[in-house]
Amino acid sequence: MPIRFWAGTVLAVALALPVMPAAAASINWAHARQVNETTRDYEFVPSHLVFRRGAVYRLHLENRGKETHEFHSPAFFAAITMRNPGVLNADHTEIVLQPGDRKDLYFVARRRGHFRLICPDHDWAGMTGEIDVK
Numbered sequence: 790m791p792i793r794f795w796a797g798t799v800l801a802v803a804l805a806l807p808v809m810p811a812a813a814a815s816i817n818w819a820h821a822r823q824v825n826e827t828t829r830d831y832e833f834v835p836s837h838l839v840f841r842r843g844a845v846y847r848l849h850l851e852n853r854g855k856e857t858h859e860f861h862s863p864a865f866f867a868a869i870t871m872r873n874p875g876v877l878n879a880d881h882t883e884i885v886l887q888p889g890d891r892k893d894l895y896f897v898a899r900r901r902g903h904f905r906l907i908c909p910d911h912d913w914a915g916m917t918g919e920i921d922v923k
């Protein structure tokens with residue numbers, strides 16, 4: 790129900806644009822739905838994530854492997870409004886997870902689409918996945 794958080798002028802802009810400009814301050818993050826994603830040596834579990842456009846999420850990432858893994862999906866990150874983009878690397882292409890790391894990304898998906906997920910260090914070993922925003 791993001792529409793109830795939009796003020797009049799913001800609503801006018803949002804209706805004119807396919808993607809709403811970042812307005813993280815107006816989102817009620819307390820209602821975030823938690824989605825868990827685990828990295829192992831060498832896979833994403835689950836390997837397919839599905840989100841609903843406009844819903845508020847807390848993506849909880851845990852690295853249970855012995856190696857460093859990266860949740861790398863620049864196109865996906867460009868299609869969401871993030872509460873805490875500081876959890877990403879400086880280029881906003883990935884979330885780096887050292888062994889044992891637990892990181893949360895709060896976001897709202899803004900655009901429908903299909904996005905490729907990879908761990909750039911281990912995609913050769915099949916450490917890939919998919920993200921769908923419906």
Ligand SMILES: [Cu+2]
Nearest residue numbers: 858859908911
């Ligand atoms: Cu990896």
